[in-house]
Amino acid sequence: MATLNNTQNNTQAKVFILHENPEWIPPFATAFKKANIDFQEWVFSDESGYTIDLAYEPPQGVFWSRLSASSHTRGHTYAKEYARAVLAWLAQHGRRVVNGENVLEFEVSKVRQYLALKAYGFKTPYTTAVFGKKSLLASAKKYTTPFIVKHNQGGKGLGVKRFDDFADFERYVNGVDFEEPIDGITLIQDYIPSKEPFITRAEFIGGKFHYAVRVDTSAGSFQLCPADACRIESLPELAGGTCDINGTQNNAFSLRTEITADTPIIQKLEAFLAEHHIEVAGVEFIETPSDETVIYDINTNTNYNATVEQSASQAAADRVVEFLSGL
Ligand SMILES: Nc1ncnc2c1ncn2[C@@H]1O[C@H](COP(=O)(O)OP(=O)(O)O)[C@@H](O)[C@H]1O
Ligand SMILES: [Mg+2]
CATH class of the missing domain: 3.40.50 (Rossmann fold)
Structure with missing residues (x-):
């Protein structure tokens, strides 16, 4: 015991x-x-x-x-x-x-994340939360293709799929490959196009901006966990680089040094995180062709990419320790 x-x-x-x-x-x-x-x-x-x-x-x-x-x-x-x-x-x-307590509730519910982000004035993807399976197909009809489905309690790309065709979605929902969400809630949302093929993950420690990471999405994967432990070191069929289980290149992660603590979206995110007592988090966003910034994921359990950590002036892991030990 x-x-x-x-x-x-x-x-x-x-x-x-x-x-x-x-x-x-x-x-x-x-x-x-x-x-x-x-x-x-x-x-x-x-x-x-x-x-x-x-x-x-x-x-x-x-x-x-x-x-x-x-x-x-x-x-x-x-x-x-x-x-x-x-x-x-x-x-x-x-x-x-x-x-603490309220942050755990954010971690396990993208619905909660989107409601809070939207209330604070951030752009989030238009989303429908579907309880169970019964209304999935009917709910998807409100969307134009492509659309995204994902789990409300997600992380590491769980259940994240893009559909370009309703017939494919119907086959998915009725087929054996359907991924049941652990809390029963599947989200359907607008697919957000990006101006360039990357997403950004901004890391905050002690509520303050630490660095922003550019994650290359040109390989088409939605599983973008930055942790070393999420990666399989070498897949022989992929020449010229190692990959994670789902095809994210190891070199997909790099620092976005042009994003700083003074960048307006970062300042607004710091204020948002403070309001919700979220002290350590990685926030993901996409910049669209019409220069809108759409926020779609708050990772309160955040892992740092090893390559990025080496190139940062202070590794995020060191900053976390400094922050925690100073409390
Ligand atoms: N609405 C969307 N439009 C375009 N791409 C998306 C959308 N939602 C998710 N993605 C892609 O899928 C990845 C995983 O989705 P995300 O919501 O971050 O789930 P998870 O919590 O599992 O990481 C994102 O990093 C992004 O590349
Ligand atoms: Mg994510």
Whole structure:
């Protein structure tokens, strides 16, 4: 039995990382080590066998939640429920939590993201949330092709598909390849054309802009997870570069140095994140041929691309450690 209550074991660490995917931790572990700062992991999988005794307090420290919308794809179906319980307990005792309860709700719901972004004045894709399967086809009829479908609780491109043809969509919905969303909610949305074949992911740490990453989309993939752990090192059939599982080139990620803290969309995003107490996040947007910036994804569990980290004046992982240890 492993209790999360204040015990001898966990009084040393100042920073606690709450997550369910150990594969995403090494870059942060390296940064913590470099800064000579201890951290402890709370891993929300069934195997951890955690308990919390509600009569007692959590340990003292700073708690950083890195719960991910795609946890169910790693067999951690209840990670978000475990996290909800623990984050409520931490909040009740006034612990300093980075990306706390409300941020988890953003992470697991693109509906919530779009509503909040739109209310703040950002352009978001026209979207319909479809509950279950029954109304999917009828809902898609409101859209002109191409349109996009994706999961409300998404991450790493889950269920993201572009349809250029209603007949294809019908085959998909009625076929064996239909990807059931974990929360039952499929989103249908306008396809946003981009002026040039890339999307931008702006990283914020401690609520402040850190850097913007250009992610090349010319290979056509929608699975654009920046983490090393999302990549298969070499696929022999793809000469001239390694690829992730779904065809994103390793060299698809580069710094967009022309985007700075003074760029208007960045300033507005900082204000938006502050309003919602989102302290660490990667926000994705597309710039359209008519020079509109459309925001379509907020990653509150953000991973940093290794190549970009090397070329940045300060690696984001180092900045995260600096931020957390300064709290
Ligand atoms: N409405 C859209 N129009 C055009 N491309 C899109 C749209 N939505 C998603 N994409 C593409 O698919 C990728 C994954 O979609 P996203 O909404 O970020 O889901 P996830 O949370 O799984 O990363 C995006 O980075 C982008 O390249
Ligand atoms: Mg995304």
